[in-house]
Amino acid sequence: MPYHEFKCSECIPERKKHAVVKGEGEDLTSCLPLGYLNTIPGTISERGCAFCGAKHVIGTPMKDVIHLCHGPVGCTYDTWQTKRYISDNDNYQFKYTFATDMKEKDIVFGAEKLLKQNIIDAFKAFPEIKRMSVYQTCASALIGDDIDAIAKEVMGEMPDVDIFVCNSPGFAGPSQSGGHHLINIAWVNQKVGTFEPKITSDYVINYVGEYNIQGDQEVMVDYFRRMGIQVLSTFTGNGSYDDLRGMHRADLNVLECARSAEYICNELRVRYGTPRMDIDGFGFKPLSESLLKVGMFFGLEKEAQTIIDEEIARWKPEFDWYARRLKGVKVCLWPGGSKLWHWAHVIHDEMNVDVVSLYTKFGHQGDMEKGIARCAEGALAIDDPNELEGIEAMKELKPDIILTGVRPGEVAKKMRVQYLNAHAYHNGPYKGFEGWVRFARDIYNAVYSPIHQLSGLDISKDEIDTDNRFMTRQMISDVKIDTEAAEASDEREYTGDYDCVTKLRGKKYPKLEKEALSID
Amino acid sequence: MEDMMKDQVDQLVDYIMKWCLWQFNSRAWDRKDQNEGILTKTTQILCDEPAENDTPADRCYWVEAVMLARDFKSTYPWLSEMDNNEIKLLMQGLKERIDYLTISGSLNKELTNPTY
Numbered sequence: 001m002p003y004h005e006f007k008c009s010e011c012i013p014e015r016k017k018h019a020v021v022k023g024e025g026e027d028l029t030s031c032l033p034l035g036y037l038n039t040i041p042g043t044i045s046e047r048g049c050a051f052c053g054a055k056h057v058i059g060t061p062m063k064d065v066i067h068l069c070h071g072p073v074g075c076t077y078d079t080w081q082t083k084r085y086i087s088d089n090d091n092y093q094f095k096y097t098f099a100t101d102m103k104e105k106d107i108v109f110g111a112e113k114l115l116k117q118n119i120i121d122a123f124k125a126f127p128e129i130k131r132m133s134v135y136q137t138c139a140s141a142l143i144g145d146d147i148d149a150i151a152k153e154v155m156g157e158m159p160d161v162d163i164f165v166c167n168s169p170g171f172a173g174p175s176q177s178g179g180h181h182l183i184n185i186a187w188v189n190q191k192v193g194t195f196e197p198k199i200t201s202d203y204v205i206n207y208v209g210e211y212n213i214q215g216d217q218e219v220m221v222d223y224f225r226r227m228g229i230q231v232l233s234t235f236t237g238n239g240s241y242d243d244l245r246g247m248h249r250a251d252l253n254v255l256e257c258a259r260s261a262e263y264i265c266n267e268l269r270v271r272y273g274t275p276r277m278d279i280d281g282f283g284f285k286p287l288s289e290s291l292l293k294v295g296m297f298f299g300l301e302k303e304a305q306t307i308i309d310e311e312i313a314r315w316k317p318e319f320d321w322y323a324r325r326l327k328g329v330k331v332c333l334w335p336g337g338s339k340l341w342h343w344a345h346v347i348h349d350e351m352n353v354d355v356v357s358l359y360t361k362f363g364h365q366g367d368m369e370k371g372i373a374r375c376a377e378g379a380l381a382i383d384d385p386n387e388l389e390g391i392e393a394m395k396e397l398k399p400d401i402i403l404t405g406v407r408p409g410e411v412a413k414k415m416r417v418q419y420l421n422a423h424a425y426h427n428g429p430y431k432g433f434e435g436w437v438r439f440a441r442d443i444y445n446a447v448y449s450p451i452h453q454l455s456g457l458d459i460s461k462d463e464i465d466t467d468n469r470f471m472t473r474q475m476i477s478d479v480k481i482d483t484e485a486a487e488a489s490d491e492r493e494y495t496g497d498y499d500c501v502t503k504l505r506g507k508k509y510p511k512l513e514k515e516a517l518s519i520d
Numbered sequence: 521m522e523d524m525m526k527d528q529v530d531q532l533v534d535y536i537m538k539w540c541l542w543q544f545n546s547r548a549w550d551r552k553d554q555n556e557g558i559l560t561k562t563t564q565i566l567c568d569e570p571a572e573n574d575t576p577a578d579r580c581y582w583v584e585a586v587m588l589a590r591d592f593k594s595t596y597p598w599l600s601e602m603d604n605n606e607i608k609l610l611m612q613g614l615k616e617r618i619d620y621l622t623i624s625g626s627l628n629k630e631l632t633n634p635t636y
Contacts, residue, residue: 028622028626029620029627032627266546266550267636278542364546373537374538
């Protein structure tokens with residue numbers, strides 16, 4: 001086994017089996033780190049907790065819901081501006097955050113009364129919202145508050161409301177992934193099948209494992225609707241509570257992030273016979289094939305191909321402008337879970353960058369199987385890295401950019417390594433054909449930014465040549481390309497709008513309207 | 521001859537590993553069903569034989585198989601020079617290799633979990 005031992009972790013020998021180098025001739029039977037295990041004492045993990053995985057990743061993107069955290073107020077930190085799971089109802093779910101604000105006396109005497117009063121107060125404060133999710137935390141779990149009983153009591157007293165209870169305290173798993181699992185199962189057990197949705201097409205899907213990061217969901221749903229497909233629900237980005245109660249009525253579950261949402265797809269397959277189709281929404285080839293697959297399932301292949309042709313004609317020349325200039329850029333692909341395999345091969349194949357390392361904070365061995373299978377030889381694959389390992393890897397591999405989350409991103413910035421937010425994005429959406437150009441543009445701007453070049457200077461003492469010290473991006477990036485070939489091509493920089501999502505809202509879809517009429 | 525077939529199987533394995541996701545469902549029994557369902561239909565399509573797609577589950581396998589067969593044909597021109605017997609032999613080798621990499625030889629400790 002080609003394990004990699006970090007010098008900084010020699011004092012934690014268990015860590016050795018959590019990193020491998022994909023060497024020549026290695027395959028998954030000889031090259032796979034351990035994964036999804038409890039973090040080893042002594043190593044400072046970058047993971048989140050199971051509460052965070054349930055509430056902040058999967059629960060809160062649901063848009064028409066009061067999300068109430070039953071615990072200390074600090075547990076509900078991740079809200080407006082820290083997450084970018086937007087919605088088309090003015091971001092209700094992020095603008096308002098609710099917590100019961102448990103204190104010491106509640107721990108001693110119990111907090112069920114406090115919870116009930118908070119639920120009632122929240123519904124009264126927002127009378128137009130009739131749906132709520134209540135999330136257990138470590139504190140309320142340890143004192144044994146019966147949240148389910150309180151929710152039933154309130155629903156009895158307020159018949160027009162519906163409440164979902166998620167019992168996933170922070171300690172309920174090695175990482176946020178434990179929370180993904182628990183909330184998937186809780187939703188299918190408590191809510192699926194309790195609402196009959198309106199079916200308006202002969203072609204009906206649930207779009208699962210999609211969180212509408214900066215509009216990803218809205219871009220993808222636009223493609224499906226243009227094909228004439230009804231997206232009955234999205235689990236959970238920009239998703240509606242009642243639509244998600246009707247998931248059992250879809251013909252197909254289209255699964256994007258298998259790490260966070262395969263559980264509900266698997267359960268829907270077992271309980272309702274709805275098949276699961278895994279797709280990749282990133283990259284021209286994977287996205288095209290994904291749309292074709294969904295189209296083909298319903299006999300709508302021609303419709304899918306029309307969209308693909310239009311979108312590629314519009315966006316490929318702009319993507320190529322960046323891909324030409326990104327050749328050989330070294331990338332550490334260090335996201336949370338699924339993006340390590342969504343991107344491992346396609347950023348190399350299409351953007352021309354070299355993935356020198358990949359890691360996952362909370363992924364399972366299955367995610368590493370996909371990532372290692374897809375990445376090039378020589379890549380260092382790390383499970384649940386600690387901060388010192390990240391620093392050691394950056395010193396050793398000398399990447400030009402890290403695609404990661406905010407916490408390790410800040411560490412990278414201090415080392416003067418550029419970082420792009422792989423979780424919440426910088427200037428997304430990154431899904432879809434246009435999104436793929438925006439992603440390439442953001443990588444380009446990060447790697448070749450003149451500001452980045454200047455950031456290593458101490459302006460209080462360093463001598464700065466005023467004539468040519470400011471390196472323009474042309475001086476940095478264009479010296480590496482064949483300018484004649486570039487000029488002869490139809491390549492151009494990104495010309496899309498700053499906001500490419502809002503205009504999709506309220507768009508008419510003639511194919512869907514026709515379907516709805518004939519079904520009625 | 522054996523070396524050539526091994527090389528061809530390896531090329532097809534590389535393609536699946538890089539561009540497909542269906543072989544990596546989270547449990548061993550699930551992977552077995554996926555590999556069997558999709559690679560059987562891919563073989564049928566490559567050999568111009570009928571592939572069933574009447575049930576939702578079959579239709580899902582069939583969709584993946586149609587895409588895979590198309591990609592194989594466009595990526596590996598040598599496939600079009602094979603007759604049906606050779607294709608079946610090749611696909612049998614491919615199935616055995618994929619089963620080994622994703623199930624019997626897999627180091628993934630979660631494959632045998634009894635539940636999701």
